[in-house]
Amino acid sequence: MDNRYYIFILSDSLGETASHVARAAMNQFLNKDYVVKKYNYVRDADAVEEIVIEASKHKSMVLFTTVMEDLTNTIVTMCATHNVICHDILSPVLGQFSSFFGDTPVRKPGTMYKLDDDYFERVAAIEFAVKYDDGKDLRGLKYADIVLLGISRTSKTPLSMYLSHKNVKVANVPLVPEIQVAKEIFQVPKNKLIGLTNSPEKLNEIRIERLRALGLSSDVEYANFDRILHELDYAEKVYKQLGCPVINVANKAIEETASIILEITGLNIKLK
């Protein structure tokens, strides 16, 4: 038996809820040496037994999100039999909802993703973001919910993709001092425009890294400090001219910047 902690995650479907909760909890404990083992689509007692026996060989905890009552009871019983700590994530919440709604849950696994209007809207938003990435086609700007602007390496693409998963149609356009700002950008309503910026140190670091990845020498103008300051200065002037809000992405995760953007633009986002 090794000395590490093992976290077993069991789900009767894709396992996204269980992973989210497990990660949120684990992040509250520092410096732990743990191994995560994830099992999706667990739907019968045999599969449960196999996993619990595996868990019993280590210092393990089993976290699970299953909705079928029989299966849930099986997991609890088998963990007790094999002396494995286990935690049921969903049952307490289902219980609360049950009394709130005055109704019983259907207890049917895999109802997480319905192929409904909301779903198809999301797929369309993702395709939109890919199509109108990097100023590829400016005709898309007038259909966008949000237009992101920024010089190279200000997270335009990952932000667009992340927001598209929230059913938001995002286009992004790069700013380059040598290329005039397209007239289409001036036609975008102010409340849809977001200017992105970054710290010069961060940009220098990321661009050197990027050149290295491309097998190029780091003394190319792209990563040059003066060049970066020139670009940032240029972007600032464009943002002033457009009168759009500016977000500095330095030291922010994509998820955090995206959340700020949704806040600023006042987009009422449906629950994902």
Place this chain on the structure above:
Amino acid sequence: MDNRYYIFILSDSLGETASHVARAAMNQFLNKDYVVKKYNYVRDADAVEEIVIEASKHKSMVLFTTVMEDLTNTIVTMCATHNVICHDILSPVLGQFSSFFGDTPVRKPGTMYKLDDDYFERVAAIEFAVKYDDGKDLRGLKYADIVLLGISRTSKTPLSMYLSHKNVKVANVPLVPEIQVAKEIFQVPKNKLIGLTNSPEKLNEIRIERLRALGLSSDVEYANFDRILHELDYAEKVYKQLGCPVINVANKAIEETASIILEITGLNIKLK
């Protein structure tokens, strides 16, 4: 007071964990007319009070994921004072982890996204998927973890984007009977290739919809049944020639197909 159910979701950070759990639970109750109100970055008693008072005006339940003990206690107390049902999602899990690790949680909000290697790898994977979408640049194929093939409307783009959020580098290439399969595809290791297909009825439906969205008449060849059968037949032959697994995406959510792809390719995915 209207007659609908109100679900208030409170989080001290981005609220993704709370949303996931709430959605998983709500999907187990059918035909409920409910309103979801989401509050992120709730970090002080004043904010809590305002929300709980708002909740008390409706038939409400408060779900929350907060890690600071004071704040958690404030929510519970205020909900009790205002007669609002509330449910603490995270505390029971933190308690379990506490005994498992024999340690106390740091109780610091917003530690969900660390700007670590894993994070930058994910951003790189997203950029990769955008860059090598739709066969735009076949030089990317040799760096991909997965290469998706398929005729038009087989979910290539949304699948690539979804998988990229799981740190997987995905390229996708369209199959068109009139265009010869690129030699680069034959150089991709078999275990990285996935063929996508769809039912002819579904393709017909989606393509008519797409033409309509583009303002075109639905009798264009693109949506024609014979044309679709011809394309499907062609794709089948290519997949046989390549010897790659084939997934039918009809009636499957992106998340489900993605999960099958990860299973087939045996990619060991880090916990997201």
